[in-house]
Amino acid sequence: MASSEMDFEITKSDKYSILLPTYNEKENLPIIIWLIMKYLDSSEYDFEVIIIDDGSPDGTLDVAKQLQKIYGPTKIILRPRERKLGLGTAYIHGIKHATGNFVIIMDADLSHHPKFIPKFIELQAKKDYDVVSGSRYIGDGGVYGWDFKRKLISRGANFVTQLLLRPGASDLTGSFRLYKKDVLQKLIDSCVSKGYVFQMEMIIRARQLKYTIGEVPITFVDRVYGESKLGGSEIVQFVKSLLYLFATT
Numbered sequence: 606m607a608s609s610e611m612d613f614e615i616t617k618s619d620k621y622s623i624l625l626p627t628y629n630e631k632e633n634l635p636i637i638i639w640l641i642m643k644y645l646d647s648s649e650y651d652f653e654v655i656i657i658d659d660g661s662p663d664g665t666l667d668v669a670k671q672l673q674k675i676y677g678p679t680k681i682i683l684r685p686r687e688r689k690l691g692l693g694t695a696y697i698h699g700i701k702h703a704t705g706n707f708v709i710i711m712d713a714d715l716s717h718h719p720k721f722i723p724k725f726i727e728l729q730a731k732k733d734y735d736v737v738s739g740s741r742y743i744g745d746g747g748v749y750g751w752d753f754k755r756k757l758i759s760r761g762a763n764f765v766t767q768l769l770l771r772p773g774a775s776d777l778t779g780s781f782r783l784y785k786k787d788v789l790q791k792l793i794d795s796c797v798s799k800g801y802v803f804q805m806e807m808i809i810r811a812r813q814l815k816y817t818i819g820e821v822p823i824t825f826v827d828r829v830y831g832e833s834k835l836g837g838s839e840i841v842q843f844v845k846s847l848l849y850l851f852a853t854t
């Protein structure tokens with residue numbers, strides 16, 4: 606390895622807890638878990654995957670149980686909830702059970718590729734960032750498979766938020782991130798929103814609290830199996846929260 610690639614250090618005691626919220630992801634879950642194992646098991650990182658299933662009617666939890674049998678209960682941890690309680694609270698629930706000193710949050714529908722996780726870990730270790738955020742809007746990052754409307758919503762949400770709140774991070778609504786666990790806990794405690802807009806508020810709060818944020822370009826590929834749970838009510842929620850943050854910060 607070239608010396609420039611070695612100027613960071615992962616401490617032996619570092620552990621990464623990956624939170625995977627699922628709602629109707631039975632086709633995607635085995636593939637994402639396989640990819641996580643492929644990219645992290647080959648490295649020497651200590652990690653665990655915490656699956657937070659919200660009573661998916663398609664039987665995602667049964668699939669998760671099978672995966673736990675294959676990979677073992679120390680690698681795959683199941684923390685299901687009875688019913689669909691939303692993405693934001695799924696993270697809050699998951700972090701309570703995380704044993705790592707770092708937490709990685711990602712979607713389970715293969716839009717976020719696990720191959721980026723080692724890049725997040727390396728950048729964090731190199732600069733000791735409090736947060737590393739995947740960004741579709743820097744370098745060779747990008748979005749694939751979204752229709753014009755969805756691209757417009759994402760770009761629009763990012764643009765308006767940049768304009769009003771000047772957060773100094775390029776991808777505000779994305780949710781592929783690595784946090785120091787104590788930082789994530791503090792951010793969660795300071796956030797008021799609970800839906801999808803949670804991602805945006807987290808990064809705004811991180812800036813306010815003067816945490817350092819690193820960015821890794823990521824590609825976001827639209828899901829092949831199942832459908833997005835983002836609906837009109839989430840968009841209304843986003844606008845409300847944005848205005849709230851604008852008025853109060």
Ligand SMILES: Nc1nc2c(ncn2[C@@H]2O[C@H](COP(=O)(O)OP(=O)(O)O[C@H]3O[C@H](CO)[C@@H](O)[C@H](O)[C@@H]3O)[C@@H](O)[C@H]2O)c(=O)[nH]1
Binds near residue numbers: 659716759
């Ligand atoms: N446990 C639980 N999981 C949920 C819930 N709603 C969604 N999920 C899970 O959360 C992940 C993201 O949900 P999607 O429905 O696939 O979201 P998306 O429309 O693709 O939105 C993604 O991109 C947005 C824009 O970049 C992001 O804002 C959003 O957080 C997400 O990453 C998936 O793993 C999905 O199963 C819920 O109520 N409970």
Ligand SMILES: [Mg+2]
Binds near residue numbers: 712714716828833
């Ligand atoms: Mg998705």
